[in-house]
Amino acid sequence: MHDPKIRLEKMIDNLKRHGYKITPQRLAILRILAYSLGHPSVEEIYQQIRIDFPTISIATVYKNISTMKTLGEVLELGFGNDSSRYDGHTPYPHPHVICTKCKKIVDSQLENFQDFTQKVIQETGFSIVNHRIDFFGLCPDCQRQNS
Amino acid sequence: MHDPKIRLEKMIDNLKRHGYKITPQRLAILRILAYSLGHPSVEEIYQQIRIDFPTISIATVYKNISTMKTLGEVLELGFGNDSSRYDGHTPYPHPHVICTKCKKIVDSQLENFQDFTQKVIQETGFSIVNHRIDFFGLCPDCQRQNS
DNA sequence: TATTAGAAGAGAATGATTATTATTTAATAA
DNA sequence: TTATTAAATAATAATCATTCTCTTCTAATA
Ligand SMILES: [Mn+2]
Ligand SMILES: [Mn+2]
Ligand SMILES: [Zn+2]
Ligand SMILES: [Zn+2]
16 A cells, blocks of 8 residues: 555556546546655646646646545545645545644654544544544754754 | 633633733623534634624624634634634643534543654654644434434 | 724635536447 | 547636725723
């Protein structure tokens, strides 16, 4: 689940299995989703693809990401006002670390959330199916610039 | 920090200390923020206050909540598309449990996030100053309705 | 009671996202 | 290879929460 090439093939398979067509624009979007580690925004994906497809519409990017979301092949990180960021490399819930200055988003590998989830279920009676764990602060680069 | 009456007084003190005036509209907003446990949205606060102040503008609600945010007296829970929800009762970061069906938001009392924060700092080199922990699922009421 | 900085009210503007619709094209089979 | 067709794309309008702008009003102070 961590080799971009395999991620891309899995995405394509999943699309074909559900009867979706593989268009060049779609493929370009998939590639960015599968390969990028930086949690790009729709706008960033759009600008990237415009290099090869100058006539692509940003609505096409939105629609394709929406499709991949419904197939469980991309994780959306929505924020209050700012635009959403996407992870097609690791499309299941995992903690993120977010620089409040440069907006960099980094994955965390910490995985002990089963315990927490269990405690939350006991505490509240909810049935938990998903979670979102974000830590906010300054990345090493931005810390350096501040001092 | 958990008696609504004391919360309200603390909010008023903080505003006065910073030279803000205490208007009837502002007071009404503060009261809702301090007393409600349900994480109301701006729209909900607006509709509630319209009972007593039929001419209030929703912009006034937005502006006052923004002021209370800068004073650290209210915690904003932003979501991707849906409108933000606010906690003036417990205005520091704490985990939330969210029903994806009825949009109910419940506080969790779990508090062992120092360990996690420390691990994240070691793992990423970020300086962490904030976090956001959400669990998503179905509340007991909505579970019952499903079966 | 008069003064005045700040607050409220009204409505326009913004910006991300979604919806609409006409045009184009990938996939399939003749 | 070509024709067919359902789905995808491109362009643009619409939506909706939130912010901004500006005018009027008022809480606090003396
Ligand atoms: Mn990620
Ligand atoms: Mn809360
Ligand atoms: Zn940074
Ligand atoms: Zn519910």
